[in-house]
Structures are given as C-alpha cells and as structure tokens.
Amino acid sequence: xxxxxxxxxxxxxxxxxxxxxxxxxxxxxxxxxxxxxxxxxxxxxxxxxxxxxxxxxxxxxxxxxxxxxxxxxxxxxxxxxxxxxxxxxxxxxxxxxxxxxxxxxxxxxxx
Amino acid sequence: xxxxxxxxxxxxxxxxxxxxxxxxxxxxxxxxxxxxxxxxxxxxxxxxxxxxxxxxxxxxxxxxxxxxxxxxxxxxxxxxxxxxxxxxxxxxxxxxxxxxxxxxxxxxxxxxxx
Numbered sequence: 278x279x280x281x282x283x284x285x286x287x288x289x290x291x292x293x294x295x296x297x298x299x300x301x302x303x304x305x306x307x308x309x310x311x312x313x314x315x316x317x318x319x320x321x322x323x324x325x326x327x328x329x330x331x332x333x334x335x336x337x338x339x340x341x342x343x344x345x346x347x348x349x350x351x352x353x354x355x356x357x358x359x360x361x362x363x364x365x366x367x368x369x370x371x372x373x374x375x376x377x378x379x380x381x382x383x384x385x386x387x388x
Numbered sequence: 389x390x391x392x393x394x395x396x397x398x399x400x401x402x403x404x405x406x407x408x409x410x411x412x413x414x415x416x417x418x419x420x421x422x423x424x425x426x427x428x429x430x431x432x433x434x435x436x437x438x439x440x441x442x443x444x445x446x447x448x449x450x451x452x453x454x455x456x457x458x459x460x461x462x463x464x465x466x467x468x469x470x471x472x473x474x475x476x477x478x479x480x481x482x483x484x485x486x487x488x489x490x491x492x493x494x495x496x497x498x499x500x501x502x
Binding site for chain 1: 392421423428433444447454484489492493495
C-alpha cells in the first residue's frame with residue numbers, strides 16, 4: 278500500500294528562521310512527487326513536481342528536493358505570508374491516476 | 389476568472405437527500421478528479437475521469453457517483469447523503485495529454501449533512 282508521511286504535523290517559526298519540512302514515502306513505481314500549499318478553507322495550490330532522486334526545484338523562499346525515500350521542502354527566511362498547510366502527494370505509474378496525500382504540515386510564521 | 393470552479397461553495401442538507409456537486413474547468417485539461425478532505429486526514433480520491441467516456445473509482449467511491457457531461461464538466465452525486473459524508477470536497481484537473489501530471493484544484497465545496 279502506498280504511504281506518505283509528513284513531519285512535523287505542526288511547526289511554529291519566527292520570521293526569518295529557516296527550516297525544513299519532511300515527506301517520506303513508500304510507493305512502488307513513483308511517477309512524481311508533488312508539493313502543494315493550502316490556506317484555510319481554500320483548495321490546494323500547486324507548488325512543485327519532482328520526478329527523480331536528486332532533482333531540486335525552487336520558487337521564491339521555497340526549495341524542494343527529492344531522494345529515493347523522502348522529499349524536503351526547505352523554507353528560507355520565511356515571512357508571515359508563508360503561513361499555511363503544506364501538503365505532499367505522490368503519484369504512481371500504471372493505470373491508476375490519483376494522488377496519494379500526506380496529512381500535511383501546518384506552518385505558522387510569527388512576526 | 390478562476391480556471392476550476394465548483395458549485396455550490398457551501399451546502400447543508402439532511403440525511404437521505406440526494407445532492408449534486410458540480411465542477412467546471414476552462415483549462416482545457418483532459419483529466420478530472422473528485423477528492424474529499426476531512427480534518428486530520430489527507431485528501432482522499434473518490435473518482436477520476438480520463439475523458440468523457442472513461443470513469444474510474446478511487447479509494448472511497450462507495451456512496452458516491454459521478455458524471456462527466458463534457459470535457460469541461462464533472463459532477464459528483466451523493467445518492468442518499470449520510471452524516472459521515474460531511475467534508476470538504478475538491479475537484480481537480482490535470483493536463484495528462486501534454487505529459488503534465490500535476491493536478492490543479494478548485495476552491496472546494498463545504499458539505500454538511502445533518
């Protein structure tokens with residue numbers, strides 16, 4: 278069974294305090310790993326797709342990396358507007374097409 | 389205008405009622421999906437559609453049905469709503485024909501079954 282585990286469940290940082298969120302996965306035949314941002318009461322907003330170990334993607338203060346067992350979302354010098362829940366999801370190859378999501382990391386950046 | 393829209397945005401209904409949630413997209417994507425989100429749980433896939441003629445069950449399809457009326461429209465029905473179907477429902481799309489696997493989500497429908 279495909280599994281995605283995110284840690285920590287919640288993280289509180291001071292503005293400017295860099296940190297990393299973890300997503301570990303157990304799947305057979307990874308097609309892609311995805312990071313999303315979700316604000317309260319809204320739909321997930323796509324951030325990154327990673328396809329193979331060693332791949333990295335960057336967007337503003339966020340950087341996503343991928344190994345064969347886990348992915349990290351690094352946040353550098355965060356601002357209060359980066360506060361949100363960050364979701365990790367995987368998609369496997371073959372006929373099925375949905376995403377398997379982790380439960381998310383709730384990130385709070387305090388001014 | 390939003391690329392993926394969902395109606396209604398909020399709905400309160402009673403146990404046993406039939407209800408339909410609708411999703412429309414202007415992105416021109418071929419694949420569409422329905423997910424539900426419950427507090428403390430990840431999003432779970434209900435149904436997905438490769439195109440108008442191809443509908444597939446996800447991991448939690450019991451109690452739900454779907455219809456792909458056109459490439460741009462995908463509706464989710466609860467034939468006889470029950471309280472444990474109270475959740476946030478999201479529609480999503482992907483441009484699989486172009487080799488893009490990421491999914492784009494709508495704003496969600498908050499459904500309460502009393």
